[in-house]
Amino acid sequence: MSLAVTIARWAARILPPHRRAWGEAMAAEVAAIDNPRDAILFAAGCLWAALSERITFMKAFVFAGRLGVGLVTVLYALAFLYFTSNGMGRDNPPLHLPFLLGWQVSMGLSHLAAACFLVFWRPRPFLWACAAAAVPALALTIFGLAGMIMGKLASGTIVISFAWPFVPISMLMGAAWLFAWLEQAPKKPAIA
Amino acid sequence: MPRRPNISPQTRTVLATLFAQPQAWRHGYDLSKETGLKSGTLYPLLIRLADQGLLETEWRKPLQPGKPPRHAYRLTAQGQALAAEREAETLAPAGLREAEA
Known part of the structure; x- marks a missing residue:
């Protein structure tokens, strides 16, 4: 599993339970990105989004x-x-x-x-x-x-x-x- | 009179992008590239729009075989109405300026 997908999986775990489907969506999206650099940047953004959903x-x-x-x-x-x-x-x-x-x-x-x-x-x-x-x-x-x-x-x-x-x-x-x-x-x- | 919802410039951009092809299913990465918004900004917006019934979401199989399904988005009828209203508001002042000239 690539680093980007791992980061996206963390993001999915961080999200509140009622948002878990969005975490799956983020992880699937990261897995679909071919460029590794773009994938990591996108995954980092997903992690940030998950944190901001969790810590309002x-x-x-x-x-x-x-x-x-x-x-x-x-x-x-x-x-x-x-x-x-x-x-x-x-x-x-x-x-x-x-x-x-x-x-x-x-x-x-x-x-x-x-x-x-x-x-x-x-x-x-x-x-x-x-x-x-x-x-x-x-x-x-x-x-x-x-x-x-x-x-x-x-x-x-x-x-x-x-x-x-x-x-x-x-x-x-x-x-x-x-x-x-x-x-x-x-x-x-x-x-x- | 009901209070008009306050829409951020980023939300306007996402609404406008989705409204450009209202029937097409769009993916998060493509939307991010097209709008120039980072995923950390885009996903919270998509979540809010979906919560408010403005965005339809669906897991869709990719065109290329062997790839996992991806989450796709498009505006609901309510979302399209809001996007059209906001687009008209954006265009109206320009139209007025042209009429004055």
């Missing part, structure tokens, strides 16, 4: 977006795991309270899982990871509200002081929804 601009944009949001979420999750052993800064040494440790670890692990499932886009596990992240967030909110009601926390504390973990979770879910919507949206004009 929107797919690349969505992947970059998921990767960016995922990396920020990983940093956020790692910060929680770091806090379990090092505390939250010089003025907040680590408190080895089971509730606090459990809260920090569950926040860290659930966000880490959510980030991974976002980048590799597994919608159902992603939603489960977000739900798992919402549990410690809810626990903090309930803890804060209970403290306010019982008057054991500083007066003037507002609900958002305790409900803040919901803000990054909401942003993460919003970004995931936006990327899923962009991926589903029509990508091509009426005629290219």
Whole structure:
């Protein structure tokens, strides 16, 4: 098999499954070209066409977006795991309270899982990871509200002081929804 | 009023080339040579045209025996109508200029 036909066969394999017939068409066309130089140039163009069919601009944009949001979420999750052993800064040494440790670890692990499932886009596990992240967030909110009601926390504390973990979770879910919507949206004009 | 489809110059060239012999089945390599478009540009255009029902595709046996079948293309009636419309648009300004002169 000539180099040109081999390249055309690669192109056929790269094409999305619903375009495989076009890959066969390209390979058959390359096989019919008598001039070896022309055949290689034609096959290289077919490879380029296959790559551009596979990696559309929107797919690349969505992947970059998921990767960016995922990396920020990983940093956020790692910060929680770091806090379990090092505390939250010089003025907040680590408190080895089971509730606090459990809260920090569950926040860290659930966000880490959510980030991974976002980048590799597994919608159902992603939603489960977000739900798992919402549990410690809810626990903090309930803890804060209970403290306010019982008057054991500083007066003037507002609900958002305790409900803040919901803000990054909401942003993460919003970004995931936006990327899923962009991926589903029509990508091509009426005629290219 | 329905929005008119936006057609790139390369698509116009392919439409015009296919419309020159509307009943003839054309191959990718021949179209590439005639239009001057590289296969990397031509095939995505052919795929879009076929998706939109403007291009008919068929595996055809070659004239020379022993050669494998090749994928061939020609415009559908809808594709011919679009090509004719776009050709008329291209010719119209020239016609107007001649009339003014």
